[in-house]
Amino acid sequence: MSELDGLKLLRRIEEGVAGKTGDAFFRQIVCDLSGALNAHAAFTSRLLPGRRARMLAFWVGDRYETCLEYALDGTPCEFVYRGDITAYARNVGEVFPVDRAWFEQLGVRSYLGIPVKDETGAVCGHLAVMDTRERDWADADIDVLRLFSLRSAAELERTRYQTELEQANRALLEAKAEAESANQAKSVFISQMSHELRTPLNGILGFAQLLKREGDALSERVRDGLSIIERSGEHLLKLVNDLLDLARIEAGKLELSPGRVYLDELVEHVVSLARVRAQNARLTVHVVTESLPTAPVQTDERVIRQILLNLLGNAVKFTEPGGRITLEARAARREAGTHAVTFVVEDSGIGIEPAELERIFEPFHRVTRTDRTVEGTGLGLAIVQRLVTALGGTVSVTSQKGVGSRFSIECEFAPAQLPEASSLPATEIEGYEGTIRRVLVADDDSDNRTLVARLLESVGFTVQAVGDGRDALECLSEARPDLIVTDLMMPRMDGMQLVRALRGEPALAETPVIAMSASASHYTREEALRAGCSAFLSKPLALAAFLETIGQQLGLRWRYRGASPSSSTAEPSPAPLATAFRLSPELTAELQHLAKQGDIIALTARVDAALGSNDAAQSFREDVRALAARYDIRGIRQVLAASSSL
Numbered sequence: 001m002s003e004l005d006g007l008k009l010l011r012r013i014e015e016g017v018a019g020k021t022g023d024a025f026f027r028q029i030v031c032d033l034s035g036a037l038n039a040h041a042a043f044t045s046r047l048l049p050g051r052r053a054r055m056l057a058f059w060v061g062d063r064y065e066t067c068l069e070y071a072l073d074g075t076p077c078e079f080v081y082r083g084d085i086t087a088y089a090r091n092v093g094e095v096f097p098v099d100r101a102w103f104e105q106l107g108v109r110s111y112l113g114i115p116v117k118d119e120t121g122a123v124c125g126h127l128a129v130m131d132t133r134e135r136d137w138a139d140a141d142i143d144v145l146r147l148f149s150l151r152s153a154a155e156l157e158r159t160r161y162q163t164e165l166e167q168a169n170r171a172l173l174e175a176k177a178e179a180e181s182a183n184q185a186k187s188v189f190i191s192q193m194s195h196e197l198r199t200p201l202n203g204i205l206g207f208a209q210l211l212k213r214e215g216d217a218l219s220e221r222v223r224d225g226l227s228i229i230e231r232s233g234e235h236l237l238k239l240v241n242d243l244l245d246l247a248r249i250e251a252g253k254l255e256l257s258p259g260r261v262y263l264d265e266l267v268e269h270v271v272s273l274a275r276v277r278a279q280n281a282r283l284t285v286h287v288v289t290e291s292l293p294t295a296p297v298q299t300d301e302r303v304i305r306q307i308l309l310n311l312l313g314n315a316v317k318f319t320e321p322g323g324r325i326t327l328e329a330r331a332a333r334r335e336a337g338t339h340a341v342t343f344v345v346e347d348s349g350i351g352i353e354p355a356e357l358e359r360i361f362e363p364f365h366r367v368t369r370t371d372r373t374v375e376g377t378g379l380g381l382a383i384v385q386r387l388v389t390a391l392g393g394t395v396s397v398t399s400q401k402g403v404g405s406r407f408s409i410e411c412e413f414a415p416a417q418l419p420e421a422s423s424l425p426a427t428e429i430e431g432y433e434g435t436i437r438r439v440l441v442a443d444d445d446s447d448n449r450t451l452v453a454r455l456l457e458s459v460g461f462t463v464q465a466v467g468d469g470r471d472a473l474e475c476l477s478e479a480r481p482d483l484i485v486t487d488l489m490m491p492r493m494d495g496m497q498l499v500r501a502l503r504g505e506p507a508l509a510e511t512p513v514i515a516m517s518a519s520a521s522h523y524t525r526e527e528a529l530r531a532g533c534s535a536f537l538s539k540p541l542a543l544a545a546f547l548e549t550i551g552q553q554l555g556l557r558w559r560y561r562g563a564s565p566s567s568s569t570a571e572p573s574p575a576p577l578a579t580a581f582r583l584s585p586e587l588t589a590e591l592q593h594l595a596k597q598g599d600i601i602a603l604t605a606r607v608d609a610a611l612g613s614n615d616a617a618q619s620f621r622e623d624v625r626a627l628a629a630r631y632d633i634r635g636i637r638q639v640l641a642a643s644s645s646l
Contacts, residue, residue, distance in 0.1 A: 025155050026057035027064060029127075033148050034059050037141055039129040040108060043067075044116070044152055045077065046125040053077060056125070060106060074098035080113040080126040085142060087112045090134040103130075110135040114145045116153045118160075125156050201540040205233040206451040209543040210458065220625075224604070233540070256303065256390060260296040260416040263341065264289060267329050270305055274312040274327075282321035285312075290330040293339050297413035303387050304343075304411075310384050311345040311407050318405070319349035334412070343409040352399035360397060361385040429547060431460040432556040438479070441465040442472040442498065443487040443516075448539070452485060452516075455543065456550075459558075469493030473501060476508060483554060488517040488528060496531045503532040512553040516541060583643045595636045603636070 020028055026044050034042040043058040048069070055067035072078040076096055079086040088095060092111045093103035103109070113128035127149050129141075208230040212223070271287050278285045308327070315325045328344040352360060361381050384407075388395045393411035439461045443449040446467075453463045464481070466472050468490040475481075484502070488495035495515055502508045515533040517524055525536045535549050551558060583591070587610055594603040607624055611617035620643070627635045 021155065022159060023057070026152070027059075029148055029152055030057045030059040031064075033127065033129060033145070036144050036148075037129050040132045041106060041130040042128065044125060044127050046156060047081060047123060051078075053081065053126070076111050076113060077126060077128065080115050080128070081123050083115050083117075083123050085112075085114050085145075087137040087142075089136045092130075106130065107132045109133065110137070112137045112141060112145060114142065114149050116149045116156060118153060118157055124160075125152065127152060200447075201233055201236060203447040203451055203540075205230060205540040206448075206455065206543070208233065210451065210455055256300045258298050258300055261299050261301045261304070262294075262296050263329065263331070263413075264292045264294070266301060266304060267292070267308075267327070270308045270312070271327060274309065274316070274325075277313070278316050278325060281316050281319070283316060283319055284324050286324060286326045288326065288328040288330075290328075291333075292329055292331050292341075293333075293415070296416040297339055297341075298416040299391065299411075299413050303391060307384050307387050307409060308343060308345070310381070311409075314381065314407075315345055315347035315349065315405070319347045323348040337415060339413045339415070341411050341413060343411075344406060346404065346406040348404040351401040351403050352397070352405055353401060357397065357399060361395075429459055429558045429560060431559045432551070433559065434556070436460060436462055437482040437554060437556075438462045438464070439483045439485060440472060440475055440481040441485045442467070442469060442490065442495070444468055444490040445487070448487070452541070455541075455546065456485075459547065469495060469498030469501075472498055476502075480508065481511065483550065484511060484513045486513060486515060488515055488519070488524070495533075496528065499528075499532045514549055514553065583640070588640055588643065591640050592637060595640065 030042040030044055033039070041058075041060045043055050045053040045055045048054055051072045052069060053072055054069040058065045058067050070077075072081055074096060075098055076086050076088060076092065088111045090109055092109060093100040096103075108130040110131045110133065111128060112130075113126055115123045116125035116127060118124045127145055129145065208226050211218070212226050212230075218226070267287065267289060271285060275285045312325065312327065319325060324347070326344070326346045328346070329341065330344075331339045331341045334340055361384075385395055388409055388411070391411050393409060395410075396408050397405060398408075399405035437460075439456050441449060441452050441456070441463060443452065443465070444467050449465045449467070453465045456463045464475055466475060469486070470493040472484070472486065473493070484498075486495040486498055493501075495517075499513050499515070502511060502513065512534040513532065514535045514537060515528040516537045516539055517528070518539040525538075528536045534553055537546060537549060547558070550556065587606075591603055591606060594606065604625055607621055611621055620639075624636060624639060627639065
């Protein structure tokens, strides 16, 4: 074959297979090869494990035939796969009796095969042509076959890479599906565990609040014990909420719960928690606050707390004993009335390499230390970044190796709306004005059912309690209540089904329904309200919120202990501050520290020990104890500040 003929043939090959890949490419190749050599049949195969091969395309006469998979032993292809160009001019069936019947069926007598080699030179496939006539294969025929083999080699390599890529993608998709399934299972588990924890917590906190309503009937020791139970339960509830938030962050479903937050108290609380761990690590914690608003702002307290605790926890991990950690919190009032707040956590730790700073907020990325193992999963800073973003803020970091790191959070908070009038604690409510109201309570948990019934009865309601929605409907057929309080998850008929049934009855359609659930998610709340519930409360029930919601639904005016009949119908005034009594600066500082930590037991004990023999301080001690019984930390701090300024 001349060079010109070779170029023409190459062009013909390229034009024939242009835009074709995979099976279409190989089918075109064998068709063109048969035509170029005027051969009766042509096929191409690829090598398989175990000394086997499989046809990729097979052309016979004027049509495609079914591709075969076959063993190489005893066939002319065996020699080709050894890397040799193999040619038989006649009687190929006699030379290879293993394939004699096949050759006779095709009517072929001559064979020419050439190996197809990959980029490393290893044989990965082969091309073959066969003819019905005896044929002395010429060098030109071999050249044509070689041109086709070169093009086939490139496509075989491309096909192999594509197959490997598809396998990798499938493995990645399977791994992703497994990870999503595991994450979903974890989220479901955490959600279920949250529900299971909230249910008993409702009983713990609810009965503690109910018993505290006994007031003077309780001994001081019992009141102190109830305060401990209540604080411990609230702390456990915060942990449950934080666990749920973490699961929502990982699932990309974080829901903010804005509320009224005093930033100065929040910072003090966070520092008191971090200081314990820092002291165990022999570190000092320094706090700098500047221009923080004394009035509450509107934000999610748990989110800010978790951000600061994560940053302080990291600072403790990467700071050597004897080092220093600083938390700065500064605010500036803006023209729009919002507060631009900057939180800074700075340490004198090991610092971060410049190359690692770019990856510091990636999930599971951990700053390594050669001298010791550092605990943690590498999720802390990733969670911080997502939480800050959810708040609409920004986070930045600067660091110098061997000097320390500085994390800065910039957020903007709107002022929280203050209540129209202060109110006495819910524990001081003794009843309501007007006729006695009837309430139907539906809850399958007997402890929670009893708790809600006793809370309502303690303020003057007539209560009927049942175990599920079906029993509730039966009660409604006998007498119509003024209010229904129902759990959402119950057997036979749940709360959603109950309220939908109520809204379908004209006589009951306007009856207010308060839904309560151990599921505190935004979705559950919205679903309950869409179903027709008038209000939604999450368990554990807070007595103040519970009574406030009932008052709103029924339009009640509450009566308070010690209030005159005329004043009970008006907005109650705030509790007075404790009687002023001058304290020493040392005692004031000590009591302020205990108040910041929320250690009511230690605070009241210290007041008794310091002032027990001082008759002039009797009123002061009693008033401090009254504030402590209501766990009014802010009130205690105001009293201490006033006494120290006398």
